Amino acid sequence: MSDRLTSRRLWAGVALVAAALTAVGGAAAGRTAACGTVTINEQAWAGSTANTYVAKYVLEHNLGCKVKITKTAEIPVFQAMADGKVDAILEDWQHTDQYAQYVTKQKSVVLVGPNGVTGIIGWFIPKYLLDQYPQFATSKGLKGKESVFKSAESGSQGMFLGGDPSYVQKDKYLIQGLGLNFKHVTVGAEPAQVARWTQLYKQHKPVLFYWYDPQYLNAQYQLVEVKLPKRFAGCKDDEKAGGDPKAYACAYPSYVLNKLFSKKFAESGSPAATFLKKWSWANADQNAVAKLIAGDHMNPDKAAEKWVKANPGKVKAWLP
Amino acid sequence: MSRSRVARLAAIVAVILASFFALKSRYPWPTWLEWNSLSPHLDTFQTWLLDQRNAEHPNVVFAAFNGLASFLDNLVAWLNDLLLWLTWVGTAVAGVLVVLRFGGPRAALLVLGGFASFAAMGLWEQSVQTLALMLAAVCLSLAVGVPLGVVAGRSDRFQRAITPVLDAMQIVPAFAYLMPVVILFSVGPGAAVVTTMIYAVPPAVRITALGIRGVPVNTVEAATAMGSTEVQLLTKVQLPLARRMLLLSVNQTILFALSMVVIAGLIGGQGLGDTVTSGLYSNPALALLAGVAIVIMAMVLDRATEAIADSTDPTRRHLTAELRRRLRLATLATGAAVALAVGLAHVLGAGRVYSRWTAQEWLLRYIQKGLDYVQDPSTFVFGITSPIGDFIVQYGLQPLRSYFVETPWPVSVAGVAAIAFVLSGRRPALIALAMLASIGVMGEWEPAMDTASQVLVATGMAVVLGIALGVWAAESELVARILRPLLDALQTLPQLVYIIPFIYLMPVSIVPGVIAAVLYATPVVIRLVAAGIRDVAPEAVEAAGAFGATRRQVLLKVKIPLARDAIMLGINQGIIMVLAVVVIGGLVGSGALGYDVAQGLQRNQFGQGVVASLAILALGIALDRVTQGNRRARREGMA
Numbered sequence: 001m002s003d004r005l006t007s008r009r010l011w012a013g014v015a016l017v018a019a020a021l022t023a024v025g026g027a028a029a030g031r032t033a034a035c036g037t038v039t040i041n042e043q044a045w046a047g048s049t050a051n052t053y054v055a056k057y058v059l060e061h062n063l064g065c066k067v068k069i070t071k072t073a074e075i076p077v078f079q080a081m082a083d084g085k086v087d088a089i090l091e092d093w094q095h096t097d098q099y100a101q102y103v104t105k106q107k108s109v110v111l112v113g114p115n116g117v118t119g120i121i122g123w124f125i126p127k128y129l130l131d132q133y134p135q136f137a138t139s140k141g142l143k144g145k146e147s148v149f150k151s152a153e154s155g156s157q158g159m160f161l162g163g164d165p166s167y168v169q170k171d172k173y174l175i176q177g178l179g180l181n182f183k184h185v186t187v188g189a190e191p192a193q194v195a196r197w198t199q200l201y202k203q204h205k206p207v208l209f210y211w212y213d214p215q216y217l218n219a220q221y222q223l224v225e226v227k228l229p230k231r232f233a234g235c236k237d238d239e240k241a242g243g244d245p246k247a248y249a250c251a252y253p254s255y256v257l258n259k260l261f262s263k264k265f266a267e268s269g270s271p272a273a274t275f276l277k278k279w280s281w282a283n284a285d286q287n288a289v290a291k292l293i294a295g296d297h298m299n300p301d302k303a304a305e306k307w308v309k310a311n312p313g314k315v316k317a318w319l320p
Numbered sequence: 321m322s323r324s325r326v327a328r329l330a331a332i333v334a335v336i337l338a339s340f341f342a343l344k345s346r347y348p349w350p351t352w353l354e355w356n357s358l359s360p361h362l363d364t365f366q367t368w369l370l371d372q373r374n375a376e377h378p379n380v381v382f383a384a385f386n387g388l389a390s391f392l393d394n395l396v397a398w399l400n401d402l403l404l405w406l407t408w409v410g411t412a413v414a415g416v417l418v419v420l421r422f423g424g425p426r427a428a429l430l431v432l433g434g435f436a437s438f439a440a441m442g443l444w445e446q447s448v449q450t451l452a453l454m455l456a457a458v459c460l461s462l463a464v465g466v467p468l469g470v471v472a473g474r475s476d477r478f479q480r481a482i483t484p485v486l487d488a489m490q491i492v493p494a495f496a497y498l499m500p501v502v503i504l505f506s507v508g509p510g511a512a513v514v515t516t517m518i519y520a521v522p523p524a525v526r527i528t529a530l531g532i533r534g535v536p537v538n539t540v541e542a543a544t545a546m547g548s549t550e551v552q553l554l555t556k557v558q559l560p561l562a563r564r565m566l567l568l569s570v571n572q573t574i575l576f577a578l579s580m581v582v583i584a585g586l587i588g589g590q591g592l593g594d595t596v597t598s599g600l601y602s603n604p605a606l607a608l609l610a611g612v613a614i615v616i617m618a619m620v621l622d623r624a625t626e627a628i629a630d631s632t633d634p635t636r637r638h639l640t641a642e643l644r645r646r647l648r649l650a651t652l653a654t655g656a657a658v659a660l661a662v663g664l665a666h667v668l669g670a671g672r673v674y675s676r677w678t679a680q681e682w683l684l685r686y687i688q689k690g691l692d693y694v695q696d697p698s699t700f701v702f703g704i705t706s707p708i709g710d711f712i713v714q715y716g717l718q719p720l721r722s723y724f725v726e727t728p729w730p731v732s733v734a735g736v737a738a739i740a741f742v743l744s745g746r747r748p749a750l751i752a753l754a755m756l757a758s759i760g761v762m763g764e765w766e767p768a769m770d771t772a773s774q775v776l777v778a779t780g781m782a783v784v785l786g787i788a789l790g791v792w793a794a795e796s797e798l799v800a801r802i803l804r805p806l807l808d809a810l811q812t813l814p815q816l817v818y819i820i821p822f823i824y825l826m827p828v829s830i831v832p833g834v835i836a837a838v839l840y841a842t843p844v845v846i847r848l849v850a851a852g853i854r855d856v857a858p859e860a861v862e863a864a865g866a867f868g869a870t871r872r873q874v875l876l877k878v879k880i881p882l883a884r885d886a887i888m889l890g891i892n893q894g895i896i897m898v899l900a901v902v903v904i905g906g907l908v909g910s911g912a913l914g915y916d917v918a919q920g921l922q923r924n925q926f927g928q929g930v931v932a933s934l935a936i937l938a939l940g941i942a943l944d945r946v947t948q949g950n951r952r953a954r955r956e957g958m959a
Contacts (some may be wrong), residue, residue: 042598042602044597044598044600045600045601045602046601049598049601049602065565070590070594071585071590071594071597071598072584072586072587072588073391073498073586073587073921073922074922075499075921075922075923076498076499076586076587076588077507079370079502079503079506079507080506080507080508080588082374082503083506085506085508085588086507092887095924096923097924101367101370103375105371106371106374108374116700133682138798151710151714151828151831152710152711152714152828153713153714153718153828153830155718160731164922165906165907165915165918165919165922165923166918166919166922166923168923180861185829185909185911186829186906186911187829187908187909188829188906188907188908188909188910188915189600189816189866189907189908189918191600191601191604191816191820192820192823192907192908192909193821195695195823195824195827196823196827196909198695199697199827200826200827202696202697202698202735203697240923240925241805259515271466280828289603293602293603294601294602294603297603297605297606297684297688
């Protein structure tokens with residue numbers, strides 16, 4: 001048999017098989033959701049994973065939507081919403097610059113409103129340290145005792161562990177403005193900072209660090225906040241602005257965490273948009289789910305399912 | 321290096337040290353010599369760009385960028401959809417059979433292993449997304465990089481012009497240009513491909529150029545004497561003889577591209593990069609697993625392309641008519657088998673994504689056990705590593721840091737320029753001087769000197785280790801074989817995945833960043849040095865042997881001197897690699913410029929990020945000029 005015949009037969013066989021299988025196979029009709037596909041952006045931290053996956057669970061099981069989860073970084077996600085590539089974000093920590101650009105100026109993103117969670121930022125110490133030095137309850141009590149917190153990298157000064165570069169911070173100026181002898185050590189991103197203070201906590205050593213709520217670790221470690229001076233009018237909060245350190249010498253404000261939609265999604269009238277507009281929960285809820293995900297390493301879908309099944313009343317309040 | 325040179329260097333360092341101890345901290349960079357409005361100007365530029373982009377009727381330039389972004393988005397989406405449509409069975413079978421046909425059974429087995437591991441780890445969907453993205457990025461990077469490398473290999477002037485651009489592309493941290501990329505290309509796989517290409521094109525260009533230049537001049541002359549045209553010279557002489565270097569450039573492009581997977585995820589790349597990022601915050605074991613998947617993908621892609629290149633090497637096979645017929649049949653048979661497999665998969669209802677039994681939970685549990693051990697400060701390992709870290713920081717890195725930061729600035733600038741002059745000549749010295757001056761003028765003197773102290777330590781270690789291991793790997797096949805997967809892993813495993821657990825063992829700043837830099841930079845140095853030494857003309861080695869040289873003498877007096885270009889490229893790339901991960905250092909406690917760049921992106925302080933990146937770039941250029949030696953003298957055969 002000549003090889004041309006062999007190859008012709010081979011090709012014919014391939015074509016026949018392909019045709020037969022295409023006819024037999026056929027595509028199963030995809031379940032057309034009542035509300036189409038919703039794209040929600042999940043931020044890096046566990047709290048955001050918590051709220052995104054709970055919303056996803058209810059959207060998929062109660063409203064029949066298809067949910068796509070993206071993980072674009074905090075600042076670029078605004079451009080993604082403006083371009084319609086992301087429909088919603090459920091937790092934003094007051095990026096007022098982006099609001100000015102996208103919500104006010106360009107009107108391509110809609111500020112929907114609070115998601116029910118209040119963010120608080122401050123200086124924290126372990127509870128065992130407060131028991132040992134009760135004066136550390138306020139920042140005034142730290143004065144003169146900074147050497148309690150010294151480490152290999154801070155020399156004779158006390159060490160203050162700074163926060164993740166993406167979080168709003170003013171601790172360098174706060175330390176100066178309050179006249180404290182601390183060395184502000186930038187320990188890097190949150191996982192690195194957590195590594196530093198948890199190791200010190202487990203060794204029962206003194207540690208002072210920038211921290212916040214909602215955060216799942218607050219349920220696992222006993223931390224107390226060091227009271228900073230009360231807020232006064234004109235107190236500044238973002239180091240970007242520079243200036244006199246004394247202008248920063250007050251406590252951080254509390255942050256209303258916001259939900260934002262892309263203009264396209266907000267005006268779509270989709271049941272998903274109505275649901276997400278109503279969606280809101282408390283710090284305790286977010287911390288509970290975040291603990292399941294990050295503390296107990298539960299799969300986020302399963303963690304969301306667990307919470308939803310345990311809180312039918314709260315879920316019902318969100319549904320149309 | 322001559323004795324007088326060493327003496328002169330020692331004298332310069334002595335002067336700098338003396339002025340440090342005498343005049344410590346009294347001469348910080350003067351504020352009247354700073355141009356602080358660069359940062360606000362850049363912020364205004366970004367706002368302007370944003371306004372332009374989102375305007376009612378955007379400029380036609382944006383239409384061009386949008387077009388490119390859509391093309392790339394669609395390309396990646398199409399690849400992704402194709403891989404999913406084939407179903408998981410079809411994709412695996414297609415990959416294995418195609419590699420089997422073109423690359424041989426060994427590579428096919430590796431591909432099978434790769435797919436099996438993605439399935440077992442429960443990361444199939446993310447792996448396919450990343451695979452689609454990387455295939456697009458690597459192919460485009462090679463399509464752009466190799467031709468440019470060929471031109472650079474044949475034209476000195478072009479190489480001189482393009483080298484600073486390549487340096488910038490590799491050193492300037494992706495964090496700095498992420499926002500402009502997003503503004504121009506929006507968020508999505510397109511932007512991810514562009515960001516990856518910016519980092520992956522330079523190695524393709526550089527190593528291809530090195531390969532073309534490595535073709536012996538005699539051979540090129542002989543070919544020209546026989547009457548070949550330029551094209552014939554290129555395609556029939558230079559490219560085939562540069563084959564080993566071309567393969568190294570493909571290997572490095574793949575590894576560089578895959579090392580960008582996590583950053584690509586930040587702007588819509590999806591896939592394994594996303595798993596790593598959120599894993600770092602909520603599930604470090606899963607982040608490590610995804611990191612391992614990235615490494616496996618890199619190794620499989622690399623081995624597969626190498627096997628394909630080897631089997632299709634025209635010098636190794638003799639294509640008779642009979643063989644050609646058989647190969648054609650084999651191709652047809654492969655196509656048929658793939659079609660059959662895909663068809664069967666569809667019929668039997670195999671899903672688009674593998675989602676059955678996975679070993680993920682079991683794997684995560686074991687990894688978590690390891691992580692729990694690492695995170696426990698009462699273990700005996702912690703008892704050893706923690707004090708070592710404290711010691712290194714307190715008595716090594718902190719003093720070095722203050723030595724760099726607090727030396728009076730005129731002394732530092734003049735000292736570095738003097739060192740550059742002694743080592744490399746007048747022009748490099750002037751460039752180094754200009755670079756340091758610009759760092760001060762931009763207002764980044766203190767953080768730049770802080771970063772410089774760390775970069776110097778990391779580069780020194782990377783170069784020393786790299787040359788030593790590179791020489792060893794060139795001389796010993798066994799060592800090369802053992803090192804290869806380890807080097808692949810170190811180049812592609814996302815650093816944060818292994819450095820964050822390391823911080824638990826050594827909870828001090830600076831050290832983790834330096835270690836991350838050394839582990840990332842050393843593999844490149846090793847590879848280039850080994851390739852250079854292996855490529856030394858065998859005639860020269862034979863001649864030396866004929867004269868009675870021992871193996872050691874051949875190595876030290878023939879191979880290393882003849883491989884000088886590759887070794888210098890290795891040192892240059894080592895410096896660049898260390899600078900490329902300054903931002904990672906900033907994320908794990910190195911502070912200074914790395915932290916400023918990270919904050920620049922994440923707090924939308926574009927100007928700050930760019931200025932800090934420019935300072936990193938200036939440091940890189942200064943360091944490179946200091947260490948490159950006298951290029952011109954070398955070229956003219958005098959040094």
